Amino acid sequence: MVHRIIEWSLRNRFIVLLLAAGLSVWGFVSVRNNPIDAIPDLSENQVIVFTEWMGRGPQLIEDQITYPLVTNLQGLPNVKYVRANSMFGMSFIYIIFEEDVDIYWARERVLERMSTISQSLPQGVSPQLGPDGTGVGHILWYTLDAPDLDLGEQRAIQDWYVKFALQNVKGVSEIASFGGFQKQYQITVNPNKLLYYDLAVNNVIAAVRANNNESGGRKFEMSDIGYVINTTGYLESVEEIENIPVTTRQGIAIRVADVATVQMSGETRLGIFDQNGEGERVGGIVVMRYGENADAVIQRVKAKMIETTKGLPPGVKFDIIYDRGALIQESIDSIKHTLIEEMIVVSLIVIVFLFHWRSALSIIIQIPITIAASFILLNAFGISSNIMSLTGIALAIGVIVDNGIIMSENAYKHLSERYAQWEQQQKIEKS
Structure with missing residues (x-):
């Protein structure tokens, strides 16, 4: 079978070159369309149900909220297991689905079941779904640099202006506010x-x-x-x-x-958010939606921040304290440099050891074509370009070159044997 493929390829060189060119173009397009992130998303396929009942102890929350919800949510289709956590005033339930289940289909099933069990919960208690993000969805943290405003005014700006502006960005699931005082009337x-x-x-x-x-x-x-x-x-x-x-x-x-x-006062707080020991700050966490391109979402959020700054009070500006975009760029640049260095070193070694430019060229051409084609499979399986996947591609360059060298040496050996036989036959015929 392998011999027939080789024979067909040698007889149809133009078709082989055309297929290789088409595969290369498809691969380079896949490189541009592949989502970029710094770290792989290994989180489970889960839906979070959050219930708030302030002023109640963990045991009461467990008995009247967590237990009824867990027992009713366990019967959902394609559920692996259900986890729960009860604390003062709050209940968290994590419904873990099978890996091949669509996350939005799972959220719909959870919502349907929650609508039937709300009557068994205490009056005024309303469970709600968590954001449609993953465990690595926190892509950007920011604070408001507003030295002339108190913490209550800063939190009001964050909750009623900044949050709504940034939440409209494509790919953003939620803007989680933190810090400051939430104003309220206290009696x-x-x-x-x-x-x-x-x-x-x-x-x-x-x-x-x-x-x-x-x-x-x-x-x-x-x-x-x-x-x-x-x-x-x-x-x-x-x-x-x-x-x-x-x-x-x-x-x-x-x-x-x-x-x-x-x-008029602020809501009771369980902690504060201090930045660099310089005092309290108010800000938010940008949570990326499930399956989005982290680098693209970060760029859109930053562009929206520039637009939103025009509506802020004088002297108020954004201060980005965590930006995964910088980590993504550094990781991608490091892998790119490694790939380029490997390709150069491998090319020089192949040329020096084989000392045959056509054999060396055939091996060198395989490297970019194979790397570009690998991104077709990454997109097909929904794998992003991250440290793990790109490192695997970098390590695979050695295997690609080894295969090329082995095949070239094998072909050269067989050609040499045939040429020796041909020379011997020519000598016999002359004699």
Whole structure:
């Protein structure tokens, strides 16, 4: 079989050269289209379900949230196993699917099952899916350099402007904010005053919730003009909350201010984010979507940052503290230099040892064609260009050259034997 292939190739050199050229072009196109990353993605094919129930202990979270969710999610198709973790106020569930399962199909199945088990959870608890990213999806971290703004104002800019701008970038799954203070109205109830007025905490909560609402009305026509009537009742200041009536005693309204203290403050934090020992910072983490090109996504995010900077307050700018793009570029440049050096060294060795330019040329041509063709297989199997895959290609150059040298020496040996036989036959005929 091998002899027939060699014989056919020798008889159809033009077709072989044409196929090699086509394979090379296809390979170089695949090189440009292959996704680039610094590290291979070895994370499992998983979907994360996150549930928040603040103020509850881990055991209560385990009994009323984690256990019901785990027992119901275990019956999903193509699930390998389900992991869970319960902590103070939060529950994390990791559903691990088979490797060949599409991640978005898996997310749909999880959403369908969650819609049927929400009734078994405590009131007000709503499980939600994690971002459609992987364990190595954190491609860029940034902070806001805003020396003239306090942490609450910086977090407001991050949550209500920067986050929404960057989240629209193609390939970005989520912008996770960190640091600073999330502004909120805090009502500190005085238990002695509640006892004096014969009230409970639930009365205060119900009064605030009922007054923080917007009610629709109807269309009212007058003088052939239609008016839409509605009531805007959203709370917008501390004074409005203080003046909310909780109940009445002898025709006198008992307000929130009579039983509690209202203030604007930040949400309770479990830690801080300090940068280089220079103080707290506010920023975000860019999470890449599953299966995207990390290098391309980073470039698009940076371009969007330049555009977003125009809308920031004066003196506020981005400070990138982790950029995988730099690591990707350094890794790719290092592998490129290694490949080029290997190709040069191998070419010189082949020329020196074989000392036959046609044999050396046939071996040297194999190196770029084989490397370019390998990227066709990388794209076919969804493997990115990273340190591991490119190092494997660099190591394979030695095997490529060895095969070429062996075949060339074998061909040269057989040709020499045939030539010796031909010379001997010529001598016999002359004699």
